[in-house]
Amino acid sequence: MQSHGRTWSEWRQFFESRRKRPLPVPDGASASKDLPRSFAESLAIFQLGESGGGTIIEQARASxxxxxxxxxxxxxxxxxxxENRHADILALCVRELGGELTEQNWTARLFVFSRRLIGLRLKVLVLLAAEVVGICYYHILASRLPEIAMKxxxxxxVADEQSHLDFHCRFLNSQTDRRWKCWVFVFVWRITMFLAAVAVLIDHRGAIRDLQISKKAIWQRWTTYSRRAERLVAGTRSSVLAVG
Ligand SMILES: [Fe+2]
Ligand SMILES: [Fe+2]
Known part of the structure; x- marks a missing residue:
């Protein structure tokens, strides 16, 4: 069965089966220390974004x-x-790179603010945008690394975020059973995704420059995954997709 078609019971079992994965063991690769400082700073910002998230659990339970x-x-x-395990892994990466964790950042604050402001459906939509950003950004970062454990x-x-994308799309698909709801989703989704992508390009410009990442390549990748998410949620129920 495709992951997008799982029942909620199957999704619970799926996450349960991965719950006890241990944290990776640092290898202390000296090559890590040669990577630009902006790389550690970039991962520290993502580390902050991967932390927390308790309120959405309560909201899902009460929904x-x-x-x-x-x-x-x-x-x-x-x-x-x-996601909290991801925060732990990213903290390991930052330490391996000789960087420092951060407690404050404007894009992480914006992300948390967006998650708190709104109901479960919009919260999940914001989370979905974070998955698309994470899938593409972590993949491109990994492709720039030498053969060290961090890669x-x-x-x-990236693999985890891809299953998270399917999980959130499955939920949003269950909430867009009418054509007009699909239109609303596509409209809000494209604006959210655009703003999230621009914010990452601005906030992580140092790492993008130092690691010689092409902004065009990262944007194209975001667009591909963004449209994939759109199809999983709205399918053919929104005629917007035919011209998008
Ligand atoms: Fe994550
Ligand atoms: Fe995720």
């Missing part, structure tokens, strides 16, 4: 929305736990 159940809420709790860690994060 009366159609199409979800207790298994969804428990899958959400396990998903948040997985595998970031590649594992």
């Amino acid at each position: 009366q929305l159609p199409g979800i159940d207790a298994d969804y809420a428990e899958a959400m709790a396990l998903f948040v736990r997985e 595998d860690w970031l590649t594992e994060l």
Whole structure:
């Protein structure tokens, strides 16, 4: 079965099966210390964004929305736990790079503010934008690294974020059962994704420059995954997709 088609019970079991994965062991590769300082600073910002997330679990548990159940809420709790594991892995990366963790950052604050401001559906939409950003950014960062353990860690994060994308799309698909809801989703989604992408390009410009990442390549990758998410949520129910 494709991951997008899983029932909530199957999603809960899926996250449960990954719950006990140990944290990776640092290899102290000396090559890590040669990487630009801006790389550690960039990962420290993502580390902040991957932390927290407890309120959405309570909201999922209390939600009366159609199409979800207790298994969804428990899958959400396990998903948040997985994101917190990402924060731990990114903290390891930052230390390996000789950098420092950060407690304050404007894009991380904006992300947290967006998650707190709004109901479960919009919160999940914001999380979905973060998954698309993470999938593309971690992948490109990993591709710039020499053969050190950190490359595998970031590649594992990309695989996790891809399953998170399917998890959130499955939820949003269950909430867009009418054509007009699909239109609203596509409209809000494209604006959110655009703003998230611009914010990352500005906030992480140092690492993007120092690691010689092409802005065009990263934008194209974001667009590809953004449209993929759109198709998983709205399918053919929105005629907007035909011209998008
Ligand atoms: Fe993550
Ligand atoms: Fe994620």
